[in-house]
Amino acid sequence: MAVPLAFFALFFAWPVAAIVGRGLRADGAWQLGRLTQVLGDPDITHVLWFTTWQALASTALTLVIALPGAYVFARLDFPGKQFLRAVVTVPFVLPTVVVGSAFLALLGRGGLLDQLWGLRLDTTVWAILLAHVFFNYAVVVRTVGGLWSQLDPRQEEAARVLGASRWTAWRTVTLPALGPAVAAAALMVFLFTFTSFGVVQILGGPTFSTLEVEIYRQTAELLDLPTAAVLTIAQFAAVGAVLAVHAWTVRRRESTLKLVDPAHTARRPRGAAQRTLLASVLAVVALLILLPVGVLIERSLDTPGGYGFGYYRALQDAGDNGSFLVAPIEAIGNSLQYALAATAIALVVGGLAAAALARRGSGRLMRGFDALLMLPLGVSAVTVGFGFLITLDEPPLDLRTSWILVPLAQALVGTPFVVRIMLPVLRAVDQRLREAAAVLGASPLRVWREVDLPLVRRALLVAAGFAFAVSLGEFGATVFIARPDHPTLPVAVARLLGRAGDLNYGQAMALSTILMVVCAVALLVLERLRTDRSGEL
């Protein structure tokens, strides 16, 4: 409890409060008049309105498209399942400018839809919504699917034996058990789309703007800190409201569940209905995720002399490419190190927080703490980054030029995932097991190791996978603090895209492809870890 609190106070609350305070105080007095002034601006109201409705629409669309996927990945066995589960998480790490360009290739002029039906979706809100589904599909599949695969199917079967229809059995047995996980997934998708930055900028063109884009502009471009501060507070308020609704709807539903080994819950598809469902989910994954990813891979191989690995080979020399002090390929090592460190921090901080919340999760104070842990997802990277600059500037905490700032910033975004994924599972653990162990003389550590850990190992790995993927792809905060001799993959891609020329563009595509592969491999390894040890469950 103390560790997560200290972590958030030091690396989140303090920097954000400092930068907002800097914006709202002038000559030693609070300038609260700015609040009404900025919020009364019709341009800002329009931004607020657009931000909210596109986030709601994106969340709804993501749930509709991805929930069948969650079921299929949790309950059906099919060849290549593990691989596909890793692949759907790949979008998470992709730099938005790269994805934007892939989506334009499919949805824009001369794109696939254009050629087939003469349909163009670029600069419409549909492109934004579809890209949001692309990015967040994995959130639903992994958070909901993770729990779903551990629910004992025999409970539903029992209900059916007792005469309930398939639908009634699902609605009364499975749905309530899944409730918290669905709510958690929806919440995360909402927060991600509410604070969407790159997707909206690229696919929406300059006419669509979210609060996040506006905060970035006001802070980083215009240095209008008062306006940025007001917008940050507005974003805070909106996120706070969502978290409150979430806490209110979820509180009653989290209950002790019987969790079983996921290896025994999945079956080969039976019957026409299941086979159709599987086929349609696979079709959605192919169209929505594999196709854009395929476009990027194709471009990375499309050299002037025909298809080949020329751009990949070029990544190895730092020589004549001055944007790097090291070869771009070294960015892979940097990214992995940063992401590992960030994952370790996120697991420790988030795991402890989730454990504390699960144990004494009913008090009002604890609910407040629960909400606090989600806030980093709802606060813009530039606010946090600029906050770091003005707070962590004195020894021993002059971390502004230290490498540790990168994993710290990344862990800030990874931790909420860890908490949200761990919490439903930890709450589902029967408290009586822990009490029994304690009565028998086990220390709290031993209780955790013998009771909780075996039951939550899978959730822990899912959480680690997310934290890792988020850290690997994090760009907003990293770009301000990554040192030039240690660029991360997304930073390196952005630098390559920032220059004219065939070789730079090709290398950017090659490096993005490598980023995808690294992510997919890392996630596969994590999945593998789980199956190796599943016998212990």
Place this chain on the structure above:
Amino acid sequence: MRSTTRLAAASLAAALGLATLAACGGSDGKKASGTSGSGGRTVTLVSHDSFAASDPVLKAFTAQSGYTVKVLKSGDAGAALNQEILTKGSPRGDVFFGVDNTLLSRALDNGIFTPYEAKGLDRVPAEDQLDKDKRRVTPIDTGDICVNYDKKYFADKKLSPPQSFDDLIKPEYKNLLVTENVATSSPGLGFMLGSVAKYGDAGWQDYWKKLKANGVKVDDGWEQAYNTDFSGSAGGKKAKGDRPLVVSYASSPPAEVIYADPKPAEAPTGVATGTCFRQIEFAGLLKGAKNEAGGKALLDFLISKKFQEDMPLQMFVDPVAKDASVPPEFTKFGAKITNSATVAPDKIAKNRDQWVKSWSSLVLK
């Protein structure tokens, strides 16, 4: 519970320790990567993401002055400068490079620089020395923001490419130009300022009305405009871009040649030389710098012939020093710009927000 907390603290420490090891393990062989050299042998240069210098040139500086340069890049030009303004008095480095004439007044008004007259400044033309009296900043490079065109498109259509601002609003160039959002992109801003310089306070908005009527497309950033929508760039070709005119830099055509393999005999893109806006980039010694002596030496070095001649192929900008020669690729594939537009920095500072606002409501809505 208490023992859990202690365990947690220990494991957090362990995680951090592990991470430290991991990071150190990766940086073996690069000895200057830590914060070592606190004894004043390191000089830190803070810059934007586009800063680049070749390794031999940085080593030459070390050999000649005894200082090792540590570079810290922090976002695009606007963001990098704003971070310096925020950390005024407690800067992260000694020298800041990358404030251009569109941002100069903001930097100077906020007083983030200590005056210093760099050695060899007499080799820099007077018109580039925008803070001549107070010497708070030193000009380092110049560049031109110009409309680029896709040579193949205009050859195929047997249409001559546009040359001037006036040409761009002619019917034969309808729906051909893509530019960047003035509020979020520095080439976008430069192009708008060029129109202000050309048509004046009274006429530039009218010009943009005509440009909009002529089908100008606006993207949010240079990357998307150039790499996706512009049909002449390598990326745009792959993305099937359909705009043969884009707002970019005068140095983009040489870049298209240098970063091509095999190298073409001629650049695939050209520059509309009558559409250019002149950018001058400056560096300055940061107030509160821990290593002032090193910072001064670095400023001297930045306008030395050696650094100036390295710069063009690293950052695709032109040197300011008169005695520095430009690489042959620049003269062969680039365009000679003689009549760039400019707007005085204090005029930009005074009107910038209003201009951006007017432009947004005029063009984006």
